[in-house]
Amino acid sequence: MRGVSFKPQDAEDFSTGEIKSYGGIYAATAEDFAGAFEMEPEDFIEVVQSSDVEPLTEVGEDKEPGKYSLSFERDEFEKLKDLLLEWTEE
DSSP states (O other), X not given: OTTOOOOOTTOOOSOSSSOEEETTEEEEEHHHHHHHTTSXXXXXXXXXXXXXXXXXXXXXXXXXXXXXXXXXXXXXXXXXXXXXXXXXXX
């Protein structure tokens, strides 16, 4: 389902500086996800794309990684959090 934009009709913009949660779906820009884990958006995108974590959506351009819009189902987000915690400890 990559390349499909996810945003509930009554939801605010995802670029709010925080990760939004909607019924078990976590959504934000790469910049917002990266900020939550104290890393650069480029590094966040690299971890996502080189892992076996499957985003529900991943829409963006490599020239502006911070503007990627991503969403993850709860289980995938939990796997991603574990990977990111390992990555930031290195």
